[in-house]
Amino acid sequence: MKFTDGYWLMRPGVHPIYPVEVLDVATGPGRLTAYAPGQHIRDRGDLLKGPMVTVELAAPMADVVKVTVTHFAGAAERGPRFEIAEDEGAAAAAVVRCDADFAELTSGALTARIDRRTRSWGLDFLAEGRELTRSGFKAMAVIDTDEGRHFVREQLDLQVDHFVYGLGERFGPLVKNGQVVDIWNADGGTASEQAYKNVPFFLTNAGYGVFVDHPGHVSFEVASEAVSRVQFSVEGQSMEYYFIYGPTPKDILRKYTALTGRAPRVPAWSYGLWLTTSFTTSYDEDTVTSFIEGMAERDLPLSVFHFDTFWMREYHWCDFEWDPRTFPDPRGMLARLKERGLRICVWINPYVGQRSKLFEEGKARGYLLKRPNGDVWQWDHWQPGCAIVDFTNPEARQWWTDRLDALLDMGVDCFKSDFGERIPAEDVAWYDGSDPERMHNYYTYLFNETVFELLRKRRGEGEAVVFARSATVGGQRFPVHWGGDCESTFAAMGENLRGGLSLGMSGFGYWSHDIGGFEGTPDAGIFKRWIAFGLLSSHSRLHGSGSYRVPWLFDEESVDVLRSFTRLKMRLMPYLLRAAGQAQNEGVPIMRAMVLEFPGDPACTHLERQYMLGDDLLVAPVFSRDGEVSYYVPEGTWTHLLTGRTVEGPRWVTERHGFDSIPLLVRPGAVVPFGAVDDRPEYDYASGVTLRVYRPAEGAEVVTEIPAADGTVARIFSTTRRDGMITVEASPGGPWRVLLVGVRDVRSVRGGTARADEQGVLVEAQEATVTIELGDRT
Numbered sequence: 001m002k003f004t005d006g007y008w009l010m011r012p013g014v015h016p017i018y019p020v021e022v023l024d025v026a027t028g029p030g031r032l033t034a035y036a037p038g039q040h041i042r043d044r045g046d047l048l049k050g051p052m053v054t055v056e057l058a059a060p061m062a063d064v065v066k067v068t069v070t071h072f073a074g075a076a077e078r079g080p081r082f083e084i085a086e087d088e089g090a091a092a093a094a095v096v097r098c099d100a101d102f103a104e105l106t107s108g109a110l111t112a113r114i115d116r117r118t119r120s121w122g123l124d125f126l127a128e129g130r131e132l133t134r135s136g137f138k139a140m141a142v143i144d145t146d147e148g149r150h151f152v153r154e155q156l157d158l159q160v161d162h163f164v165y166g167l168g169e170r171f172g173p174l175v176k177n178g179q180v181v182d183i184w185n186a187d188g189g190t191a192s193e194q195a196y197k198n199v200p201f202f203l204t205n206a207g208y209g210v211f212v213d214h215p216g217h218v219s220f221e222v223a224s225e226a227v228s229r230v231q232f233s234v235e236g237q238s239m240e241y242y243f244i245y246g247p248t249p250k251d252i253l254r255k256y257t258a259l260t261g262r263a264p265r266v267p268a269w270s271y272g273l274w275l276t277t278s279f280t281t282s283y284d285e286d287t288v289t290s291f292i293e294g295m296a297e298r299d300l301p302l303s304v305f306h307f308d309t310f311w312m313r314e315y316h317w318c319d320f321e322w323d324p325r326t327f328p329d330p331r332g333m334l335a336r337l338k339e340r341g342l343r344i345c346v347w348i349n350p351y352v353g354q355r356s357k358l359f360e361e362g363k364a365r366g367y368l369l370k371r372p373n374g375d376v377w378q379w380d381h382w383q384p385g386c387a388i389v390d391f392t393n394p395e396a397r398q399w400w401t402d403r404l405d406a407l408l409d410m411g412v413d414c415f416k417s418d419f420g421e422r423i424p425a426e427d428v429a430w431y432d433g434s435d436p437e438r439m440h441n442y443y444t445y446l447f448n449e450t451v452f453e454l455l456r457k458r459r460g461e462g463e464a465v466v467f468a469r470s471a472t473v474g475g476q477r478f479p480v481h482w483g484g485d486c487e488s489t490f491a492a493m494g495e496n497l498r499g500g501l502s503l504g505m506s507g508f509g510y511w512s513h514d515i516g517g518f519e520g521t522p523d524a525g526i527f528k529r530w531i532a533f534g535l536l537s538s539h540s541r542l543h544g545s546g547s548y549r550v551p552w553l554f555d556e557e558s559v560d561v562l563r564s565f566t567r568l569k570m571r572l573m574p575y576l577l578r579a580a581g582q583a584q585n586e587g588v589p590i591m592r593a594m595v596l597e598f599p600g601d602p603a604c605t606h607l608e609r610q611y612m613l614g615d616d617l618l619v620a621p622v623f624s625r626d627g628e629v630s631y632y633v634p635e636g637t638w639t640h641l642l643t644g645r646t647v648e649g650p651r652w653v654t655e656r657h658g659f660d661s662i663p664l665l666v667r668p669g670a671v672v673p674f675g676a677v678d679d680r681p682e683y684d685y686a687s688g689v690t691l692r693v694y695r696p697a698e699g700a701e702v703v704t705e706i707p708a709a710d711g712t713v714a715r716i717f718s719t720t721r722r723d724g725m726i727t728v729e730a731s732p733g734g735p736w737r738v739l740l741v742g743v744r745d746v747r748s749v750r751g752g753t754a755r756a757d758e759q760g761v762l763v764e765a766q767e768a769t770v771t772i773e774l775g776d777r778t
Contacts (some may be wrong), residue, residue, distance in 0.1 A: 013146035016168025030091025059094035060086035174608035246497035257587025263509035272303025334411035369398035391446035393431035452478035488517030509583025512539035525625035535565035581616030584702030616670035620663035635666035644759035745775025
């Protein structure tokens with residue numbers, strides 16, 4: 001939200017109050033409060049009038065400072081509030097210092113300093129001897145308007161090489177500088193400034209991130225209103241924000257997700273290919289069976305089948321009852337599908353159409369969102385007479401989940417928890433008295449929490465998974481999320497990638513999208529390019545709106561491309577689950593913007609057409625039919641995973657790829673574990689595993705943990721290179737192999753037998769330790 005008219009003036013009717021100097025400071029354990037009047041105090045007479053801004057600094061966690069800016073402190077506390085896991089020991093460990101020059105609070109390596117030497121307000125953030133940023137002259141403000149509205153605003157300086165990322169799943173440029181971002185969930189597709197997943201958190205390449213602790217509308221002006229500052233504001237008399245020191249982008253994410261939550265483990269089967277009925281297409285059990293049999297006949301691995309909206313009767317969404325005209329025997333049908341080894345997902349949303357039998361029941365029991373006069377809130381968007389389940393009422397949550405429970409008893413494994421964005425912010429009364437403006441974004445947290453926790457209760461830890469569209473802060477606790485409704489174009493494919501990378505830089509560990517796009521029907525070229533991108537994402541789903549997404553309806557090459565990349569992903573399962581462990585334990589996403597992995601490389605700051613999949617795989621989706629693609633390669637010798645060809649960086653590369661190929665490069669010195677099974681995602685990843693070793697540097701040591709499906713470590717390998725010898729040591733387990741990619745000259749092998757492979761030398765291990773002596777040409 002913009003308050004100024006250029007640099008010099010305010011907009012008409014806007015009246016700011018700036019803290020101009022520090023009058024007094026109060027301190028306590030892990031806490032510092034500055035009282036800053038809005039005018040200079042020249043004599044005692046100036047002490048008899050306001051306004052005054054109160055700025056409180058606290059230490060909720062090491063390397064984090066919580067800043068609370070308040071004008072009037074008398075507002076009633078109204079929910080909801082984000083769940084924040086503050087460290088109780090951080091306040092005791094914080095150092096508070098106050099003298100004639102400075103008042104400062106130090107939390108870990110981060111110091112927030114208020115300057116008392118001059119009669120000019122300034123709040124500086126410093127770490128390890130350098131200034132990260134500051135809130136300086138006319139940056140912090142409380143603002144009144146002629147319409148009677150009140151705002152709190154903060155601005156932090158941006159230097160010329162400082163770039164801002166995150167703020168949820170946003171489909172515009174990855175770097176947010178120059179953008180206006182409103183944190184307000186909306187069902188706007190992927191082609192506008194609106195977003196399904198809004199997160200009032202950003203991180204920078206300058207060593208810090210900021211989380212604004214407000215669940216309602218937060219307005220960000222990122223180098224837009226003031227081009228050398230990032231601005232954020234909320235309506236009200238107070239604002240809280242957490243300033244988080246990294247220093248690296250990964251470190252910032254680790255600390256932000258320690259505060260707001262991290263993604264849990266999801267079941268291994270969820271990484272397999274999902275196929276759906278699509279949205280408005282016509283289908284019944286015969287249609288579904290024909291899809292599944294068609295996949296099997298073409299040797300296409302399939303893990304999950306999803307039934308979209310019309311598994312229920314039209315106008316009855318949601319009553320959670322199968323349409324008897326098309327699915328007369330749903331329990332039997334699900335049993336028949338599960339005999340084929342499939343998991344089952346069904347579509348749901350948190351709305352109740354007036355024709356649904358649950359409408360009268362929910363109305364009678366008070367389980368639907370009401371207007372202040374007691375009427376049920378309704379409108380005709382999406383479903384005639386649509387009402388909203390009030391998840392602030394514990395009884396309503398139980399009533400609603402009882403219906404989902406019955407579906408789980410029937411054989412359903414998980415839910416696509418769609419919608420949750422269009423939540424009214426005016427003329428409504430929530431059961432628990434929550435503020436409607438604060439509930440607008442927060443509703444999706446309650447919605448997805450309700451569904452996910454039911455699945456966790458029924459299926460067990462690590463076996464719950466949803467396919468969710470909407471989210472806010474903390475929503476990463478209830479994975480997986482997908483990108484929403486997009487067109488079936490290359491442009492939309494790029495929108496989705498930008499959105500997924502932005503979401504990953506907002507604390508979300510997993511992400512997916514509709515392969516081929518949602519609206520319209522992609523041509524075969526777009527579909528095949530999107531397949532490669534989709535199978536090299538954390539989760540992979542074939543879905544559309546008015547047309548089916550089975551590959552043989554496009555062309556036979558689509559079948560081959562889908563088979564190739566699905567089987568590749570299945571073999572990458574030990575690698576992907578290791579990356580998933582980082583999402584669960586550190587808050588680092590599986591799909592990573594290049595700047596997250598290479599923050600010291602200035603060429604990576606704006607890259608948004610490529611990404612890292614885990615630590616070691618660089619993926620550059622192809623956004624053209626002719627296969628031409630340009631991408632950036634960081635420093636070192638990188639290797640094309642599919643061909644073994646090497647590329648030297650740092651430099652830009654332009655290549656042409658067939659539909660069966662994509663730039664998929666392995667990081668220099670990496671050891672990538674390949675599983676022995678390629679037709680399903682659940683198997684013993686350690687048995688028969690192949691370690692692909694990519695030219696480790698002299699003296700390097702790489703430890704490779706092979707996970708089990710339950711998230712534990714099944715096996716550990718250690719790969720070292722010293723004095724022309726590569727040695728791999730394995731913990732106890734079954735058979736395993738080593739592929740030295742790019743190596744052609746081997747003098748001797750101890751502990752195994754070697755043979756030539758199209759990409760290098762393959763060694764079948766016969767002992768727990770294999771030592772390979774390299775030849776002169778390696």
